[in-house]
Amino acid sequence: MTKSTLYAKWISLVFAAFFLAACSGNDTKEAAAAAAAAAAAEEQAAQEAAAEEAEQQAQVKAQEGREAAAADVGTVFYFEFDSSSLTEDARAQVDAHIQALLGNNDSVRLEGHTDERGTREYNLALGERRANAVRDYMVANGLPSYRIETISYGEENPVAYGSGESNWQQNRRVELK
């Protein structure tokens, strides 16, 4: 039940009470019965409102839980060398974000990055492939594509400046923002 239908119910109840009061010259028994009925309806409406509020709170709590879970897995997804396939770990991370995003209206930006090996412009294309791989996976799991923007930085803006696999693996990534 939505809030507006609840209000409509309240208003009709109040209207009924007025009507009954206007008829006060007639059978008082009937009036009392009507008043009792109104009171019962009022109580039922209040119960329904409380139930709805509880349900809403539960939903908010569940969404908060999903968003916390998404925050827990982090917003950086790592890739293998020269690959734009989501690893097992990355897929689990993205799954958590999809669950959170299905429950809100947030838009996201996926920024693709590569390590420093190879040429800069080819790496721009590779970074875009990685961002697109995350986007496509999100869309396949129900997230509308208009809520997702992708961009590639290639090997620009590295997280780790040095060379060697320990640095490179930190730079082969898609960041969700």
Added chain:
Amino acid sequence: MLIRRASLLALLFFASSLHAELQIEINQGLDNPTPIAVVPFGWQGLGAAPEDVAQIIDSDLVRSGQFAPVSRRDMLSYPTRETDMYFRDWRAISAEYVLIGQVTLGTQIRIDFQLFDTTRQMAIDSGTVTGPVTELRMLSHRVSDAVYERLTGISGAFATRLLYVSVTRNPDAKDFYRLTLADSDGQRPIVLLEGRDPILSPSWSPDGQEVAYVSFETSRPAIYRQNLRTGAREQLTNFQGLNNSPAWSPDGNTMALVLSKDGNPDIYLLNLTSRALTRLTRHFSIDTEPTWMPDGKSLLFTSDRGGRPQIYRYDLRTKKIERITFEGTFNARARVAQDGRNVALVHQRDGRYHIAVLDLVTDRLTVLTETSLDESPSIAPNGSIVLYATKRGQDSILAAVAVDGGVRFSLPAREGSVQEPAWSPYETP
């Protein structure tokens, strides 16, 4: 007070240009460089000469790796005119060639020079270059070009400029990018654009008057062109996805570029007059890094349509695509010398990325470098030297190697990283 302010301003300018300034280290020259004496030039004008012209020429010739300078301390005389030349003074110190000259300040500045062969005891070249006082360094490089051409038979490329991206690392926040223009010896750096957003793919218009590049300043990549004389700047593309690798056609009318607006990276041509966009490649693979053959009839580009990145040629007339690199599993980002024969590219061997030259006539690929993270080759307009970026420690530096592998020098920045060098064409005024 006025003087103090002027010196403060000079200091500020000096401090800001330091970030982008390059130094030069000669790593390898020829085994038997030709000894040449560049005698301090005479000066006719008020006050002291604004530049040591002979020193600029001397450094140019040394950097070529083909000449050995004669120290001024060893010179027995400092002639500035032919009448003061005594060949025995120069034979005594084994100088094969002697360059003398005078600098004269009028409404413009003029350099007169004369080149002597001490064996034949005669003048073998002479000339005059004239221009605004502010261009004295560039005029000196033009003298170097004349001397180099007279002695080697190859056009000099000293009176040219370099475009490159300098990056100041910032581990706590975003890196700082500068698009910088400098003389071919790394001097007189000018920052064309700076900011916290990446700048990529700087390239030259064929007349050397304009540059194009990619900037992320709108938080998305877009291609811009900028006039070096007027400073006028224009955004050329703003498509969804990639906008990169701008490459001017040899006639200056068209720009090849990479867009992924239709799904994945493909090569497009942008007509700079009508703004019409033509799609050249249509393939689900990555097609990128277009570059023009000097005759403007075909383009080279990188594609992984065969599984791994290789260089392909697109013929504009037949619209046919053919693969041109077959050695190794990675060949990318080609740049073609003006003769249309030598192609500099990035070649992977044993997991290391080197600069190599592919000879289109013999199909022979020669690896020129031994470092492992080399990229962004750019060929000097005379075709003799490949400038590229490589890594030293955590920083990227510029380095250069002769196409025949004989000469090497590096150009590290005083501070930070330098990447993506683009050697200018000869400027057409």
